[in-house]
Amino acid sequence: MKLEIDESRCKGCNLCTLVCPYKIYRPGSRPNRKGIYVPEMDRPERCPNCRLQELYGRRLCGMCALICPDQAIKWVPEKPYEPMKVVIEY
């Protein structure tokens, strides 16, 4: 799972920066095309839902997505992690 902020919906209120217990979000530094400072993500792989949702089979935490007034935060499925095939060259 991967966290994603939908830039077409985000209005830059920064509520996600307040509620995330892992401080994954921080206020944006650059305005986007609509002039909105969309929050940036700091090492989103720390999000427990990203890592553990499939293991537990249910939504974990989810504060950011619940509080986001603009329905802009969601998780998108990622391909399961495949250990990189290592090719050894002789």
Add this chain to the structure above:
Amino acid sequence: MQGNIACAEGALAAGCNFFGGYPITPSTEVAEHMASRMPKITGSCFIQMEDEIASMAAIIGAAWTGARSMTATSGPGFSLMMENIGYAVMTETPCVLVNIQRGGPSTGQPTMGAQGDMMQVRFGSHGDYSIIALCPSSVQECFDLTAKAFNLADRFRTPVFLMADEVIGHMREKLEIPDSVEIIRPKTLPEGTLPFTAGPDGVPGFAPFGIGRFTHVTGLTHDERGYPDTTNPACHESLVKRLVNKIENARHEIADYTIVNENARYVFVCYGAPVRTVKEVVDRMKIPDTGYLQLKTVWPFPEELLLRFPNVQAFIVPEMNLGMISREVERHVSVRVIPVGRIGGELHPPEELIQAVKIAGGDV
């Protein structure tokens, strides 16, 4: 049977299964009768609301679940309902309102008849719109027209008003209840059609709640999807013109009337309780050269009927108000129009109408 009870029976015969009401003289008997009858009919609901605003709201809500809903009230309650009547027009909600008119303004004469709400029913809520209003002049017509009102409401998706008055509402007469009455339900919304896309007659199909069409209903100016679009002049214009035209263009279809003595020179245009005096004068006393046009449908005003009297020299309009429909008649004809307004709660005596005929004939 009493006129009010006949209204209630007419509604039940037409399959009315939701009544939201609030007691008000002189319409209370309608609610009382519904309260005793409806709980014994499966799938029917009578509820006494906290005020007339809520009554009107409740019947609109019920109508959107597909129920045939109705309320009954009188002047002061009718004024309270105005806001939600506009809402019903804008959202094209089929419902029936019975207004047993009493003397106004304000609390006025609760136990006396009047026809003072005829303009309010047409123009009372804000904005441009059109409605259908029927006027019974006897207990039998109370029954027949109430049943018919439901069909018109469903056919045109609009609130339909039964504008009776205290005289008719509290009158006791013989009533013949037919074995069955005609029932016309609204067109269904075809699959794949947006909820407010209308056909050539301007009436969209009806998709009530709970059938999975996800209809969004709003009193805001909305597009065909039902979504608000409040700042686009074209959207507002096309919506409101459609709401008005779907009724105004169908005035021939809606018109319900009786014409007696087409060749008369002095023609009474009458509706509601004064019809009774007119019948006395024309049919029984046979005052020479008189005829009448009884309007059972007052709104939309069927003005083409006024052209059906080739020899007419004057239209005489007896009303229990100071002249409302007489103005509407004046708008459409070039001959003399004599309003005979009478307020206070009593019917015109025949002499008053005979006097008006004399005035029309230049005898006075």
Add this chain to the structure above:
Amino acid sequence: MRNEWLRSDRLPHIYCAGCGNGTIMNCVLEAITQTGWDRTRTVFLSGIGCSSRAPGYIMTDSLHTTHGRAIAFATGVKMADPSLHVVVFTGDGDLAAIGGNHFIHGCRRNIDITVVCMNNHIYGMTGGQGSPTTPLGKTSTTTPYGAEEAPFDLVELAIAAGANYVARWTSYHVKQLTDAVYDGLLTPGFSLIEVRCQCPTSYGRRNKYREPTDYMTYLKTNAILKRKWEEMERSGENISPDSFPVGEFVRRSRPVMGVPDEA
């Protein structure tokens, strides 16, 4: 999933940046997905105001009615077809001012609907006028020198009028709010969930909560759990006038209306 309940083609919605209404909408939809209700058999209603625009973004049948009358309309819908699930979104002005009478009568009848009141202490859509829940001393465009009228306590009002389920949370307490809405939806009879929420544009701007996060911090610090609140009251502890109790206040089974027959 919550997303299936949204009319995605209408998003982003009209709410200002940081408005609490969107959060509350999320929580209600989350609670509804937990109930497993059929979308085709659920109806959302609302009156007029910011809060009342919410049903327009939800993919169900919805009725956006006249100002204050949503509960009266809901009574009609529910009584005419008790098998429908009925949820009403309303605001503080909509519910407590113009719709006050319908509100208490809805509670008295104990009709089986769930009312979610987005209480932002202000008339947001018309630009920030004082409402019946504007706290004493707070400024709005119609109370420029501070509100002088005592506000309504919607929770006490609903309890006194007879509602079966009454809770209060804030737009900060999203998890608790979701649970409360879930309980409200499943409790037969009238359920009121009052949600204190931020209006950064109209209320916050004039009352020193300029950023949405400022008001969130206020909600976080001043919302006191009901049990703790009662303890504080008992021990005579000094309670800040800004504070308010949150939690579930009533869950009971008075006679109800509009519940489908068990047949």
